[in-house]
Amino acid sequence: MTERQRVLVTGAGGYIGRHVVNALLAEDADVVAVVRPGGAAKVNPDASIVELDLLSSDADYSSILDPAPAAVIHLAWEAGFAHNSPVHMLKLSEHFRFLNAAAEAGVKRLAVLGTMHEVGRHEGAITAETPTNPLSLYGIAKDALRKSSFLAFDEKVTLQWLRAYYIYGDDRNNQSIFTKLLEAADAGKAEFPFTSGKAKFDFIHVEELGRQIAAVALQDELRGVVNVGSGVPVSLGEHVERFIADNHLEIALKYGAFPDRPYDSKEVYGDATAIQSFMAARAGS
Secondary structure, three states, rough: OOOOOEEEOOHHHHHHHHHHHHHHHHHEEEEEEEEEEOOOHOOOOOOOOEEOOOOOOOOOHHHHHHOOHHHHHOOOOOOOOOOOOOOHHHHHHHHHHHHHHHHOOOEEEEEEEEEEEHOOOOOOOEEOOOOOOOOOOOHHHHHHHHHHHHHHHHOEEEEEEEEEEEEEOOHHHHOOOOHHHHHHHOOOOEEEOOOOOOOOOEEHHHHHHHHHHHHHHOOOOOOEEEOOOOOEEHHHHHHHHHHHHHHHOEEEOOOOOOOOOOOOOOEEEEHHHHHHHHHHHHHOO
């Protein structure tokens, strides 16, 4: 009989974290969910919930790393939707301190959430070997954490850098364009200021992303940089128009009201060959 794995999830009360916890519980993992103080109500109560300000400079990790879990899924991050907030750089050392503590405690697997913004402006498929040139403080901080983590921990643990792309779903509980669109519709607005909508991105529903992250963190086969996504580029305008139709919103996009972000590519997506093959094999086993 396979031993039940104990998995620690940071940022478990966040937009992605709640779905990762649910996916791990569905896999019969023993889940320890770390949330910010006051955030316990957001997480599935079947997990063991710990309230801790993980990124505080005086955070004591002994309560969550002793004994060491089999795996740590590090999702915790501040201001993820504010790409040029100084907090990304100001908190960078605390992320490294936590990952270092996990590796020193004897954790077997470290799965850390990355982002397409590490790469910067790029056209076409992003692979594990694609050079990075981040153009926002968020991307710079994530890229620095990725590089330092592989340098420091790759020979000590199975390190999985899970590079995520454009996430949607559960849209009342995040700060994405879909959240803002719902809020505008609720307010009775007839138009929604928009970009050109021409840029193509790799969209993935947050529930599927949660399943992919959980599946990778429970095994040793996939390691290194792993793209977690659909691998299919779809224009932002097409996807948002579909969202409006699916949700029966009485609102229209006002194209061209905002310029496209200077660090967004015309078409960028993750090479999802490895994750899609892996997930298909699991589904067929």
